[in-house]
Amino acid sequence: MDLDAVRTFVAVVETGQFQAAADDLRITQQAVSKRIAGLERELGVRLFARTARGAQPTVDGQALLTHARELLRAAERVRSAVIPGRRALRIDVVSRRIVTAGVLHAFYQQHPGIELDVVTLTHLEADQALAEVSAGAVDATFRSLRAGKAPDGLRAARAIDDRHNLLVGPRHPLADARTVTPAELGDYPIWMPGMTDSEPIGYYEDLASAFGLTVDTIGPSFGVEPLLAELADSPRLATFLGEGSRYLWPESYDLRRIPIVDPIPVYPLSVIWRADNPHPVLADFLAYLRTNYAASARDDIWVPDWAR
Numbered sequence: 001m002d003l004d005a006v007r008t009f010v011a012v013v014e015t016g017q018f019q020a021a022a023d024d025l026r027i028t029q030q031a032v033s034k035r036i037a038g039l040e041r042e043l044g045v046r047l048f049a050r051t052a053r054g055a056q057p058t059v060d061g062q063a064l065l066t067h068a069r070e071l072l073r074a075a076e077r078v079r080s081a082v083i084p085g086r087r088a089l090r091i092d093v094v095s096r097r098i099v100t101a102g103v104l105h106a107f108y109q110q111h112p113g114i115e116l117d118v119v120t121l122t123h124l125e126a127d128q129a130l131a132e133v134s135a136g137a138v139d140a141t142f143r144s145l146r147a148g149k150a151p152d153g154l155r156a157a158r159a160i161d162d163r164h165n166l167l168v169g170p171r172h173p174l175a176d177a178r179t180v181t182p183a184e185l186g187d188y189p190i191w192m193p194g195m196t197d198s199e200p201i202g203y204y205e206d207l208a209s210a211f212g213l214t215v216d217t218i219g220p221s222f223g224v225e226p227l228l229a230e231l232a233d234s235p236r237l238a239t240f241l242g243e244g245s246r247y248l249w250p251e252s253y254d255l256r257r258i259p260i261v262d263p264i265p266v267y268p269l270s271v272i273w274r275a276d277n278p279h280p281v282l283a284d285f286l287a288y289l290r291t292n293y294a295a296s297a298r299d300d301i302w303v304p305d306w307a308r
Contacts, residue, residue: 002039003075004035005036005039005042006068008021008035009047009061011025011032012032013061013065018033018036018054019032020054045060045061088115089285090119091285093142094121094122094141094143095122097224097245097246098242098244098245100142101118103244103289104116106292110288119138121141123196125196125197126145126147126198130151130154133154133273134154140271140282142159142271144199144200144270145270146203146304148306156273159271160269160293161268163259163264164264165240166241166260167238167240167257168238169234169253171233172188172234172256173188174188174258176256181262182262182263185213186212189236190216190238191216192217193217193219193220194217200267203267204217204240206305206306207265207302229253232255242267261300263302264301264302266301266303268307
């Protein structure tokens with residue numbers, strides 16, 4: 001159904017005259033008549049009766065009016081959902097369990113009136129997520145940019161340094177440690193199965209090379225819950241967990257979350273957005289990141305050379 005014809009129909013009903021509707025729509029009266037005639041042919045009914053007072057909707061016209069208005073409201077909702085500046089701000093946090101989701105939640109708590117879509121492009125590799133930003137499908141994403149600078153047309157700023165924790169079960173030799181150093185982890189396998197994105201895989205390869213660690217990213221992932229269950233039962237397995245990540249497990253697992261220090265390995269995350277993005281809330285979000293989550297330049301922080 002032609003939305004212009006539906007919009008014209010509603011305008012004629014509301015003004016009571018074809019010419020007045022034409023003036024409101026900034027088209028000719030002939031165009032109004034043509035649209036109404038086309039709509040009547042499509043529906044197979046007369047929509048207006050000409051009277052001395054102007055154009056009055058017929059019984060069929062009255063029946064159509066409520067639905068026509070709802071159709072126009074639905075069309076406006078569709079436009080608002082996809083046009084930057086009118087639709088909700090769309091931020092890809094990659095996963096709702098990690099630090100980026102917590103950061104976005106904190107921003108929303110300070111700006112509760114904004115329209116916000118929390119997007120999780122968990123299964124897209126970094127270059128695919130950046131393509132979504134370039135296309136305008138999302139307004140911003142968080143990635144490490146290990147491969148280099150952001151593509152043309154995009155801007156990036158290192159925003160979050162997510163510190164690593166070690167997660168182990170109660171029978172692990174390091175279970176009672178208050179902190180651990182990277183040097184102490186050389187004898188224990190770090191198990192992070194199911195990774196497919198070359199960006200985090202490359203980061204953990206750099207981390208393993210820098211400190212002589214064994215980080216195993218090979219093998220299928222059966223989800224977070226099976227991983228936590230295996231850690232709880234294992235006397236040797238451990239995994240890395242971002243300080244800002246949030247996971248829940250049964251109290252009986254007695255898992256231990258241990259900060260890694262001297263130095264503190266961090267996963268460097270940049271926020272990436274399109275330079276010409278006009279969304280009014282995006283600037284507020286970027287300013288919030290600069291103010292509250294500036295990446296650290298401390299000497300006790302370790303990041304790979306490509307992130308310096």
